[in-house]
Structures are given as C-alpha cells and as structure tokens.
Amino acid sequence: MKFIDGGICAAEGFKASGIHCGIRKNRDKNDLSLIYSEVPCNAAAVYTLNLVKGAPLTVTKKHLSNGIAQAVICNSGNANTCNADGIEIAETMSTLCAEELGISADDMVVASTGVIGQPLDITPIKNGIPKLVNSLSHDGCDSAAEGIMTTDTVKKEIAVEFTVDGKICHIGGIAKGSGMIHPNMATMLVFITSDVNINSEMLSSALSGDIQNTFNMISVDGDTSTNDMVTVLANGKAGNKEITADGENFKTFMKALNTVTVALCRKIAGDGEGATKLLECRVNGAKDLKTAKTVAKSVICSSLLKAAMFGADANWGRVLCAIGYSGADVDVGRIDVSFKSKAGEIPVCKNGSGIAFSEEKAKEILTEEEIEILVSLNSGEYSSVAWGCDLTYDYVKINGDYRT
C-alpha cells in the first residue's frame, strides 16, 4: 500500500468541486462542495448519536436506505440544524443538485456544517449549483476539501493505492473537524471515495467496524456535534471481483480504509480548534479492550492535561488523575507513564508513583508538535490509541465569539 495524491479524486471515476456561493461573508473561502461519481456507488454512512440531529442527516439517512449514492453536496457556514424548515431546505438542496447532475435526488448525500440554529437561506446554494456542477473535475479535491472547512486551518485529504484481486484500487478521503469534536459511534464530516468493487453490506460493515478504533477515538473538546457523519462511496471501477463476504480481499480493503481513517483522525485532532500540538495516547497492558479504550480516551479528554501539554509541562499527575476518574477498573499501583516525541522518550511515573526525571529533557520532548503519552497498565494484553490536541488560548478565542 502506498500514499498517493488526489484525495477523493484518486479513485477512478470520481470528480469533485468547491466554490464560494455566498453563505459565508468571506468571499475568499469556498462554502459549497460537490463529490460526484460517474456511475452509481454502493454507499454506507454512520451518523452522530446526538439526539439533536442536523436536518441533512435525516435526509441523507433516507436517501441511503437502499445502499446506493452517486453524489455528495455539502455546505459550510451553517449547520442547518434546529431550524423549523431544515428538512425542507436539505431536500431542496438535494433536488436542485440532482437535477443539475441529471441523477435521482435519492442518490444524493447532503451535509451541512457551521453554526446551529440560524435559518439557512437556499438562495445562494440554488444560484451556485450550476457553477458547482460545471466546475467538477478530476483535480477538484482541493476545492471540495476547502468548501467543507469551518474553523479548520488546513485542508484534510488523503489517498492510498493498494491491490485487491490483482486489480489496482484506491481509497481517498476528505474531512472537516476542528471544534465540537468528540464523536460517539459516528463523527465529524468525513467523505471517503473508493473504486473498489464491494457490496453495500460489506461496505457498511467495514465502516462500522473501523470507526470504533478511529473516529470514535478522537476528541478536541468533549462536545459531540449534531451534524457528525462519515460516508463512504465505492463505485467498483477498479474492476476487482465484488467483495461480498469476509476474507482476504475484505481484510485488504479494511486495512486500506483504516490507513485512510487513521490519517484523517490525526489530521482532525492535530488541527483541533486552537491546537498547537497533536496528542496521541497509546495505552497497552490493559485487561480488556474496553479498559484500554476508556483509559486512552479519558487521558486525551482531560482539559487539565491538554493545557499542560500546551505549556510543555510534564505534569504526569494529570494523566494518572484522568485514568483514575475514567471509570475503568485499573490497578493504579501498576501504572507506568512516559512522554515521547521525536526529541526522545522520558519515563515519568512507575508503579503509580513519581520517579526522578530531567525537567529539561521533558520540556524538550513536550515542545514538539506531536506528543505521545504512553500508558502501560501492566495488567493484560490489550491496547488502544486515542488522538486529541492541546487546549490553548486560541480555542477560547475562536469559541468566545464564533457567530460574529
């Protein structure tokens, strides 16, 4: 497997585009994106568990009930959530785009991201759709990735090439993250495309399995968004024999999918609102998987630890504190903790108690942009990884006045 360029257009038969249609005031930023497959795709999606759900999710869920989709439209700048006319607006968005593309409205995935509870005016979207469709190209991934960004500071795209059944296959993805990131069974907006030939049942199984160890293991601020969604579209253009059951080909697909999703997770966490550092908590030696995941997620979610990492302060007591209140049943007296980055690794806690370490070396390690927090529970064979970011002045600044 190798990483390649092209993002969501890396797979055969996919085009994308992104334009500024006028939802956002900033004319330099795209606010409307489109992903299109030349042929209908098998499709799967997972959605937020938040009881308050964005109207586009309801519409997409209905459209995907037959496991088929051919295009994705997504706007940024407004979440179209908690609006009395939300469903109607999302349906209209789908229908207008489908008409312009000459496909069925039922084959549209529709998504929105931005502020909650403000009416979404359909006018700029309606006026923008002809241009959006005309702009579709095999080089359109960048424009589309930009069109779904909110407070993201960098575009998030990735693609891999691999072989199934002797055929060259691709999976690519784009994501938007930044704030309100604490997915639960589903996640922020992620659109994945593939040319692998796989039926929608296996595609759904692959996605549902993968997110348990990827998008459900990242947190920026503990807030689970109302509009989280991950979708994957596979159009079969790679020409491999259709994957219809578990087996070697499915495992190869799963591995490629996981490579894409882990890369997107790291990008989302590292570009969390205001973040200056990517935090990766690696837990091993847990007595079961649930314990490993609970501990990793609790450490990554601690506001106190996140602020300490911002300050490059090796305050490992906050790691132990977060493990202690995680709800996981752990033997505190067996816990070891180290901090690691490309500047080196430093053990700071052994058997639940502090050990002497060089503050200078610790500071050097924690000043890097990617920090690993290594936790050994020394009670079993299970491990887990969670991703997060530091808590900074800019997180507060960005969220202190997001709407204006």
Added chain:
Amino acid sequence: MKFIDGGICAAEGFKASGIHCGIRKNRDKNDLSLIYSEVPCNAAAVYTLNLVKGAPLTVTKKHLSNGIAQAVICNSGNANTCNADGIEIAETMSTLCAEELGISADDMVVASTGVIGQPLDITPIKNGIPKLVNSLSHDGCDSAAEGIMTTDTVKKEIAVEFTVDGKICHIGGIAKGSGMIHPNMATMLVFITSDVNINSEMLSSALSGDIQNTFNMISVDGDTSTNDMVTVLANGKAGNKEITADGENFKTFMKALNTVTVALCRKIAGDGEGATKLLECRVNGAKDLKTAKTVAKSVICSSLLKAAMFGADANWGRVLCAIGYSGADVDVGRIDVSFKSKAGEIPVCKNGSGIAFSEEKAKEILTEEEIEILVSLNSGEYSSVAWGCDLTYDYVKINGDYRT
C-alpha cells in the same frame, strides 16, 4: 435562618488558624490550616470516586471509621498523592498535630491539595505545627480559609444561624476549589462545622443526601480530582436534643446545611480557574430527576458553551447540542431555552428551534457576572440546578504551567 460572619468559627466551640510553613515558595500565602473543636465531634465525610486517591483520604477514612473527629489539618501546595511514602507522611502529619493539640491521632482529619506526584517534605509541616496550634482562635477562619487555597482567587467561607429545638444553632463552612473540579459523589475540599447536636449516623445521612444536589452538580473543567473531600464536624454545643432520626429538626438541619453548601458551590464555580462568570443552568419540566440533572450538568460542562459565555455570545445552539449528547432521553422538539441575568431575560429557542431575538439585548444580559441558562423540557415536573463557569484564556494560562 440568617447569614452571619465567622465561617467555620461561627459555631460554638470551634477555633481555626492558618500559617505559612514553607511548602509554598510565596511567603505571603498561608499553606497550612487547622480547625479545632474544644470537644470531640460527631463527624461524617464523603470522598472522591477517582480510583487514584490522595494518601490523606485513606488516612482520614480510617480515622473517621468510628464517626468521631476533633480537628482538621490541611496543607496546600502539594496533594501528597501518587507518592510512594504518601500514607506515612499523612499519618505523621496527623500524629504530630494531635500530639501538639493533646488529642488522639485517630480524631484527626488530614487533607492535602496541590500538585500530584511530587514528594511532600514533612519538615516545614513539623516545624510549623507548634505555631499553627498556638495561633488557634475564634477569629481564625480567614487564615484557615487562605491556607487551603491553591489557584483560588478568593477565600470561600459562609455561615448561617438557625434554631433547632428552641436552641440557636450554627453551620459554617470553608472551601477550596478552582481547578480539577467535576466532583463525582464527593468533591473538592470543603470543611463544615456545626454546633448542632446530631449523631454521626444522621450527620452522614444529611451530608450524603445533600451533595447529590450541590457539590455533585458543579463543574469547572470536567476533571474529578484525586483529593476531593467534604467533611462535616458537629460538636453538639448548641445544646439541642440530639438529632437521631428523620423529622422536623433533621429537616431544619438539612435546610441549613443546604444553604451553606449551595453558597459554597456558587463560590467554587464562580471562582473556577480563570473564570470571569458564574454559570447556573436551571432545568425544569423534566420527566424525572435523573433527566433534569443529566441535562443541567451536560450544559454546564460544554467547553463550547463555556467559551461562548466568556465571549457573551448567545450561541444557544450549543445548549441544545449539549442536551442532545447528554445521554438523557429528551424530546428535542419541546425544548425552550432562555438566558437570564440581572440585566433581564431573553428567550432564544422555542420547541427546539431558534426564534428571533435582539442580539444587543442578549449581549447586555450575557455581559453580567452571573448568568442563568434556563432550560424547559416541557415533559414533566422535575427540575435541577448545576453550577459552572466560563472557559477563558486564563484557564489555559493557569494550567499551561501549573507546576513551575
């Protein structure tokens, strides 16, 4: 019932003191406190549910197993937690202080607060104890309240006077809060004294019942400390007939206790690390108590809402979002939300959707220092209140480099 001065010395027979013994580098700040009753007290306590527990909690729990205590010693600047010799240090602290007071070491409550995982040197405490004991006075509440502060910016003390059985009674309390505040069944350090005559069983019952609606309903940062503890000492000096069962006198005691604890909760939340505002989320119309509490707590814990409140931004969508992911089973389409302060009240959401409101008026309301977030679920008769604070640049600053 009336509020009076004197804090923990308002009740008959209690003295207190606080000194700088040298644990902290800042010589202008007290770091060792003592509370003493002239006679043994019935006593009760609740402790953190964090699996990582401060050594002082283990020692205190043992000492309180007979329901009797006579004095409380507490240092700030070091939590005496995750240290291999922690229990031994906490026992020594108790024994040295008890010897100087001429009481049994078993009647000592011992507590520590500050950084986790750094060895606590007994020397400054040992050297300070004679002065600490000599400084005991009926006016010592202020000095003691200062001695338990960490990043608190204001001392937290309160006292009330009321009548039980024709006798004038008192309950007073001091607290330290600020960071790592998200209690679970127990809380930050709170010491409550009373001269009411009440047996330790009823005292324990009163405390356990009260904290469910008070200290367990506040959050500063979602982190549950390793050293949380609330203790109440009652010496019976008011001379009322001993309270040994439920009834009118017990209810009067509970009401006075609740007045003290709610006041301390508001002080702790309002002085959360870096906080500029006290947030109070009042939920009503819930179908059961658990729903009301879950919703109130989730709203108060949302980093996004906390940052919006710092920016005086009426971003009510974040209130709905936090309700939606709280895990409570609510009918989103029935939710109403208003913001309220002494500058007025403004409805912003009706039946789960946004309504038109004056941004100018909302800004005026949210610029005040005490904000109420009013949530009506319109699905039943239960209500709950939770307290929190805004998320500010200073929270990040304080926690970015706490140890140095």
